[in-house]
Amino acid sequence: MAASDARDAGNLPADVAIATTSRADYGIYRPLLRALAEAGRPAAIFAGGAHPLEQFGRTLNEITADAPGPIHVVRHEHKGDAPRDVARCCGDAVRAFADAFDRARPALLFVLGDRGEMLAAALAATFFRIPLAHLHGGDRTAGAMDDAFRDALTQLAHLHFPALPEHAHRLRALGAPPERIHVVGALAVDALRDFSPEPWKTLAAGLPFDADRPTIVLAYQPETLCDLPPDSAFAAVAEGLADFDGNILAVGVNADVGHQTLARAVAAWASRRPRTHVVASLPQARFWSWLKAAAALVGNSSSGLIEAPSLGVPVVNVGDRQKGRIRAANVIDAPHDAAAIAASLRRATDADFRRRAAACANPWGDGRTAQRILGVLRAIPSPRVLLERPG
Numbered sequence: 001m002a003a004s005d006a007r008d009a010g011n012l013p014a015d016v017a018i019a020t021t022s023r024a025d026y027g028i029y030r031p032l033l034r035a036l037a038e039a040g041r042p043a044a045i046f047a048g049g050a051h052p053l054e055q056f057g058r059t060l061n062e063i064t065a066d067a068p069g070p071i072h073v074v075r076h077e078h079k080g081d082a083p084r085d086v087a088r089c090c091g092d093a094v095r096a097f098a099d100a101f102d103r104a105r106p107a108l109l110f111v112l113g114d115r116g117e118m119l120a121a122a123l124a125a126t127f128f129r130i131p132l133a134h135l136h137g138g139d140r141t142a143g144a145m146d147d148a149f150r151d152a153l154t155q156l157a158h159l160h161f162p163a164l165p166e167h168a169h170r171l172r173a174l175g176a177p178p179e180r181i182h183v184v185g186a187l188a189v190d191a192l193r194d195f196s197p198e199p200w201k202t203l204a205a206g207l208p209f210d211a212d213r214p215t216i217v218l219a220y221q222p223e224t225l226c227d228l229p230p231d232s233a234f235a236a237v238a239e240g241l242a243d244f245d246g247n248i249l250a251v252g253v254n255a256d257v258g259h260q261t262l263a264r265a266v267a268a269w270a271s272r273r274p275r276t277h278v279v280a281s282l283p284q285a286r287f288w289s290w291l292k293a294a295a296a297l298v299g300n301s302s303s304g305l306i307e308a309p310s311l312g313v314p315v316v317n318v319g320d321r322q323k324g325r326i327r328a329a330n331v332i333d334a335p336h337d338a339a340a341i342a343a344s345l346r347r348a349t350d351a352d353f354r355r356r357a358a359a360c361a362n363p364w365g366d367g368r369t370a371q372r373i374l375g376v377l378r379a380i381p382s383p384r385v386l387l388e389r390p391g
Helices: 023-038 060-066 083-103 116-127 146-156 165-173 187-193 200-204 230-240 259-272 284-293 338-348 351-359 369-378 383-387
Strands: 016-020 044-047 071-073 108-112 132-135 159-161 215-219 247-251 276-279 296-299 315-318 331-334
Touching: 016 023, 016 116, 023 060, 023 108, 023 187, 023 284, 023 369, 044 060, 044 083, 060 071, 083 116, 108 116, 116 132, 116 146, 132 146, 159 369, 187 369, 200 284, 215 284, 230 259, 230 315, 230 338, 247 259, 259 276, 296 338, 315 338, 331 338, 338 351
Parallel strands: 016 044, 016 108, 044 071, 108 132, 132 159, 215 247, 215 296, 247 276, 296 315, 315 331
Antiparallel strands: none
16 A cells, blocks of 8 residues: 655654665665754664774765764674675674664664675574564566565564555565555655755866866666676776766675676776776765766666656666666667677767756655654554564
């Protein structure tokens, strides 16, 4: 069923918390955190995964700077990028989140999306009988392991906040009780409603960029179900960009299997290419400012599908990582083929397509997701009642 937008129905539960393990999910949570704080219920933040680590931009600093509630830092093993290494990371994350919940047990924990570390947080919370509210369940990204993690989170969750009706249908097919499913839209669209981009001079200060040339943002992650090694897959992207003579800002990779191999390949390529800069991470508003200033976004990031439509940015979506996810009219799909990527970039930067992208509607939300979520929370007598599953 669709969630209501009730702002004054009942009282919000106390001791709500979020689990966050990456720059991507924390940025999505922001409108919810703000809405809870404005309602007098600032949420606690359990920050694990990549957040405390320098190689991923130490995004814990970003959380510390703007979090309205208490922060619990969850430190766990994070070495290597082979399957065994990433599996060990997730296993140790269960231990670390369990230790954190033993010290501070929330009444309701929000989990988001599809990461292995997020699944670890949910598994630890399950042993403590902490009710789970899952954001972005029912989505599909067929080219990544994320689908398996997302569906596992659905099975552990007690309350479901899918973005779109199509996602709610999948949740019902997975056995989620219909009365616990509330279609709310995507939180990222809430934040974009009040977004004001930084000027080019501020963005490009100190970077080896030419203001008279176009800029593209590159956001490419390992495609974890692809048979190609990450560096070989990226080689097609690099070759596809060979004829582009403008500026390229490459945003660092996340903590998937193969991330170190991919990061080395991107760094080596960037060192040989003029007017190219690699940054480990960017604050959400700065990343969006770069997208707004860019001629196109190239890669396989979910931001190209969920956030870029609101910014009117053309997107060249490479490979199958985002296969199955809803697209707006700003997206051009290309396989891991250099000629196809080059042709797609030429089309994306064509004046006609740029006008089409600028005018496209974002199917992911209307900017009122956080208030819909609060409306659902206000209608719950107590989070503890969620532990009893219907049927």
